[in-house]
Amino acid sequence: MQDSNKIIQEVTSAEYKEGFVTDVEQEFIPKGLNEDIVRMISARKEEPEWLLEFRLDAFRKWQAMPQPDWAHLDMPEIDFQDIIYFAAPKKDKDRPKEIDPKLAETFDKLGIPLQERDVLAGVVAVDAVFDSVSVTTTFRKTLAEKGIIFCSFSEAVKEHPDLVRKYLATVVPASDNFFAALNSAVFSDGSFCYIPKGVRCPMELSSYFRINARGTGQFERTLIVADEGSYVSYMEGCTAPMRDEQQLHAAVVEIIVEKDADVKYSTVQNWYPGDADGKGGILNLVTKRGICKGSGSHLSWTQVETGSAITWKYPSTILKGDFSASEFYSVAVTNNHQQADTGTKMIHLGRGTKSRIVSKGISAGVSQNSYRGLVRMARGAEGARNFSQCDSLLIGSRCGAHTFPDIQSQNPTATVEHEATTSKISEDQLFYCNQRGIGPEEAVGLIVNGYAREVLSRLPMEFAVEAQKLLQVSLEGSVG
Amino acid sequence: MGHGKYIAPPVGQYQVQAGEVLNLQFVVLPGESKEIDIAIDLCGPGAEAHLKGLYLSKADEKVRFKVLMHHRAPACRSTQLFNGIAGGEADVRFDGTIVVAPDAQQTEAFQENHNIVLTESAKVVTKPQLEIYADDVKCSHGATVGQLNQDEIFYMRSRGIPEKEAKTLQMLSFLSPVIPAGREEEVEKAIRSL
Numbered sequence: 001m002q003d004s005n006k007i008i009q010e011v012t013s014a015e016y017k018e019g020f021v022t023d024v025e026q027e028f029i030p031k032g033l034n035e036d037i038v039r040m041i042s043a044r045k046e047e048p049e050w051l052l053e054f055r056l057d058a059f060r061k062w063q064a065m066p067q068p069d070w071a072h073l074d075m076p077e078i079d080f081q082d083i084i085y086f087a088a089p090k091k092d093k094d095r096p097k098e099i100d101p102k103l104a105e106t107f108d109k110l111g112i113p114l115q116e117r118d119v120l121a122g123v124v125a126v127d128a129v130f131d132s133v134s135v136t137t138t139f140r141k142t143l144a145e146k147g148i149i150f151c152s153f154s155e156a157v158k159e160h161p162d163l164v165r166k167y168l169a170t171v172v173p174a175s176d177n178f179f180a181a182l183n184s185a186v187f188s189d190g191s192f193c194y195i196p197k198g199v200r201c202p203m204e205l206s207s208y209f210r211i212n213a214r215g216t217g218q219f220e221r222t223l224i225v226a227d228e229g230s231y232v233s234y235m236e237g238c239t240a241p242m243r244d245e246q247q248l249h250a251a252v253v254e255i256i257v258e259k260d261a262d263v264k265y266s267t268v269q270n271w272y273p274g275d276a277d278g279k280g281g282i283l284n285l286v287t288k289r290g291i292c293k294g295s296g297s298h299l300s301w302t303q304v305e306t307g308s309a310i311t312w313k314y315p316s317t318i319l320k321g322d323f324s325a326s327e328f329y330s331v332a333v334t335n336n337h338q339q340a341d342t343g344t345k346m347i348h349l350g351r352g353t354k355s356r357i358v359s360k361g362i363s364a365g366v367s368q369n370s371y372r373g374l375v376r377m378a379r380g381a382e383g384a385r386n387f388s389q390c391d392s393l394l395i396g397s398r399c400g401a402h403t404f405p406d407i408q409s410q411n412p413t414a415t416v417e418h419e420a421t422t423s424k425i426s427e428d429q430l431f432y433c434n435q436r437g438i439g440p441e442e443a444v445g446l447i448v449n450g451y452a453r454e455v456l457s458r459l460p461m462e463f464a465v466e467a468q469k470l471l472q473v474s475l476e477g478s479v480g
Numbered sequence: 481m482g483h484g485k486y487i488a489p490p491v492g493q494y495q496v497q498a499g500e501v502l503n504l505q506f507v508v509l510p511g512e513s514k515e516i517d518i519a520i521d522l523c524g525p526g527a528e529a530h531l532k533g534l535y536l537s538k539a540d541e542k543v544r545f546k547v548l549m550h551h552r553a554p555a556c557r558s559t560q561l562f563n564g565i566a567g568g569e570a571d572v573r574f575d576g577t578i579v580v581a582p583d584a585q586q587t588e589a590f591q592e593n594h595n596i597v598l599t600e601s602a603k604v605v606t607k608p609q610l611e612i613y614a615d616d617v618k619c620s621h622g623a624t625v626g627q628l629n630q631d632e633i634f635y636m637r638s639r640g641i642p643e644k645e646a647k648t649l650q651m652l653s654f655l656s657p658v659i660p661a662g663r664e665e666e667v668e669k670a671i672r673s674l
Contacts, residue, residue, distance in 0.1 A: 072611075377625070379600065394615035398582065403610040409625040412597045416626070422612050422619040 016272055016473075019242030022106040022212050025090040026131070031215070032081045035059060038185050041086050045154050045188075048161060058174035058184030065178045071312055071341040072370040072402055076246065078283070083248060085186045087131040087213040103135050110239060112208045114138060124204045124235070124462060125150055129220060131213050132188035139203065148232075149194040150205055153221050156192035163194055167225055171254040171289045171318070179250045179312075180287040183219050187252065190220035195230035195261070204233050204460055209251075211240035211271075211282070217248035224254070226261035228294065233264040235463055239307075240272045244280045246309060251286040259294025259321065264302070266459050267315075268467050271307035273474075276365075278337025281309025288315040292324035295350070299324075302458045304467040305332040305342060306474040314372065316345035319353035319384075329455040330359045331467075333448075333474045334367035334399070343373035343390075343404075348381035348414065357388035360452050364395040364475055370402040377414035384411065390420040393451055395444065395475065445472040491517050498524025498553070505660045508535040508543050508564075509670045519548040522556035522584075533562035534658040536670050537570030537602070547576045549591070551584040560591040563658045565651055567598035567674050574606040578621065582613040591621040596628060596654060598674065648672055 029040050038059050042052040069075070089100060099114060107114050107128050114128060114136050125139035127150065134152030143150050149160060156164050174184035191207040211218050226232055240247065249271065257263050265288075274281025284307075290299045301315040317326035328344040346355040355375070363369035371390045392401035403420045425447050433443030448471055449456070456464055489504045496502045508514045520529050535543045543566075549558050558578070566572045578589045595604045608621040628650050636646035651671045659667050 392610075392612070394612070394617075397585070397615045399615065400611070400613045402612060403608075403621070405608060405623065407604075407606045407623055407625055409595070409597055409604045410600075410602075412599055412602070412627050414597075414625070414627075417622075417624045418608070419622040420608075420610060420620060422610060422617060424615045424617075 016242055018110060018239035018270065019272055020109070021241040022102055024100060024102045024212070026087050026213055027090055028084050028213070028216070029086045031084050033083070033085060033186070037085055041186055041188065044086065047157060050165065051157060054169070054174070055185050058181050061175045062178065062181035062185055065181055067178050071372070072368065072404070073310055073312065073339050073341050075310060078248060084213070084216040085219070086188055087216040088133040089130055099136050103130060106130070106210065107135070107208065110208070110210070124206050127152055127191040127207045129189050129207060129209045131211060131216060131218065134189045146199050146202065147196040148199060148201055149192065151192055153190040153192045153223065160192070160194070163225065164192065164223065167223055167254070167256055169254070171256060171291050172252050172287050177287060179285045180252050183221060183250050183252045183287070187219045187221040190222040190251070192222070193224045193232065193234065195226045195232045197227045198229045200230065201232040204235055204462070206235040206237070209236070209238040211247055211249065214243065215245070217250065220251045222251070222253040224263060224265070225256045226258060226263045228258045229260045231262045233460060234266070235460055236265070236267045237270070239270050240282050242272050242275070242280065246281055246283055248283050249285065253286070253288040255290030255299060257290060257292045257294070257297040257299050260296040261294070262298045263290065264300045265290070265315070266463055267303040268463050268470065269303065269305045269307050269311070270470060273307045273338050274309040274336070276336050278309070281338070282307065283310045284308035285310070285312045288313065289318070290316070291318040292321050292326060295321040295323055297321050297324045298326065300327045300458070301344065302329045302455065303331070304456070304459070304470065305330070305340060306470045309338060311340040311342050313342045314344055316347070317355065318347045318349065319355065320349045322350040323352040324350055325354040327356045328358070329458045331362070331452040331455045331471070332359070332369055333362045333471060334364070334369045335474055336365040336367060338367045340368070341370045341372055343371045345374040346376070346386055348377045348384040348386070351380065351382040351384070353381060353384045355386045357386070357390070358454055359390040360455055361390070361392040361401055362395065362448060362451070362475070363392070363399040363401050366398045368400040368402070370404060372404040374406045375408070375416050375418070377409040377411045377416060379410050381411050381414050384414040386416045388418040391451070392420070392422040393448070394422065394424045444475055448475060492519070494518065494520045494529070496520065496522050496524070496527040496529055499526050500524070501528040502530070504531050505658070506533040507660060507663060507667070508537070509666070510536050510538045510673060511541065513542040515544040515546070517544070517546040519550070520558070521550045521552055522558065523552055525553045525555050527553065527556045529558045531560045532658045532660070533564070534655055534667070535564035535572065536667070536674070537565070537572060538567040538674050540569040541571070543570065543572045545574045545576070549578045549589065551578070551580045551587045551589060554584050555586040556584065557588045558590070561658055562593045563655055565596045565598060565655070565674070566602040566604050569601045570603070572604045574608070576607070576621070577609040577611065578619060580612045580614050580617055580619065584614050585616040587614060587617040587619065589617070589619045593623045594654070595625045596651070597625060598627070
């Protein structure tokens, strides 16, 4: 009996376990945002002239843009002058090559192996980003033998400037939207990945983003290029400490998929969601877009969104190459005061292009969860095909679930289908579980996992287990 | 107006009280550019609203449907079905929103919008939207944009039905759920004129 009590207590009190702060010496640049700050970031990263110009250009464009307000979100006023745009853990001068043990400990605590000998070694290569800098990238040598480049964005600028210059901002131009422009001006670090022609990446590539410092924002930039006939599976994870203040995270991810290449991009987003009263949490405002450039290319997005106070995210695909295909699988969970406005855009340009959207929203507490999607069939999209399915699950009577699809067709041979349903966990389902000795919390977890299964099964193995646990934790305390 | 029994309902705001049932049917035939903007408030428990809409366009018509279905009270029911065919350089847009207020439990709201695009230069945009603030609800919406089914046309042709006739039959069956009583002939004539 005591045992079971203990288990119940443990389960119900489980909360955001990644919410700790690492006590490490950090250097910051001054608060605020102006051209000097942009120059300072660029100088600190020892960037070439063209990149500084790119940043300044983006900054000027950003200044002229209004902050978008079309999303179904109650967005707090963001004071862009009250943010520190660059924070990095100090390097030990005596041992500049080694990872600070405190940082290694942090990532260890988060379950991210920075040492290549660790258990997951051989399966996953990691680029670990701490605030504004990349701490380390594992397995670079092993990957380099196959010609694969996997490193931090800053290193890529120094070592492969031609590649970066060729592809940077080709999918998300600096003037694309307000937050993409801001990112283009002040982006700090992220991952760069290039898979050469015909190479099948032998391990999962992964980026892990950690916000640590107070009063900062994180502006990562990721660029993935899959050359002809290559394959890569890329995963992204993120966490942040628990704080009363809201922190900004505005990332840009660009993916270029050449002829017959195949890219799988998975995200498990677990930023700090704020406390039960809606205080604090991360504002997650990101732009992710890929282009299926060549014929027969394929891009698949899978996302599990459980964290963040506010999520504003629309991973999109431009289907330019003939017979290219893309998928979007998403589970978005909101609890307490969280708000999510997320979905995808599928722009069909090429002949015979195909896309599939499966979105599962779960809202609990007093949260608001929206799906927003665009499917566009352009004139040239002969015989293109799309299928979208957006389901919402409501837990509790004070939350909201919304669906905002936009379907545009300009081609008589294209077919678009959209369907959406909204439902709640029925008393019958809960009763059935309770009757068999499964507690209400566990029953909800079980039902939700079943509901989200179609998406979860698309995740790489290492992520799927984590995601299932996350779904359960995120919904704790939402029943009864 | 006065085509048989059918009278086009006025656009604008409707309020449906407890226990009342509202039925509306809209028809837009070739040559008509129209903007149909309606907002329906289901104000009392048990109120019902059923909407149907049909459009046929073959030249450069601009057809707009804007429907706001607001479930303000519990146990209300609404259904919507809008079907249409866009040819020529038609520009068609459907904006349908269902809002379920926080206390409107036991709501049932369904919305469908189906479109057929006949030509390269026709354009269809559909935005079916759900905004739901209550949990004990059954809501769904569906939207499709597609073309005439080639297999079905082949089936009919292989049985001696000429291609044009096969297409007409198919369009007729596609639109039949939304053709108001008394206007069947007129709609059929319009389909043949496409």
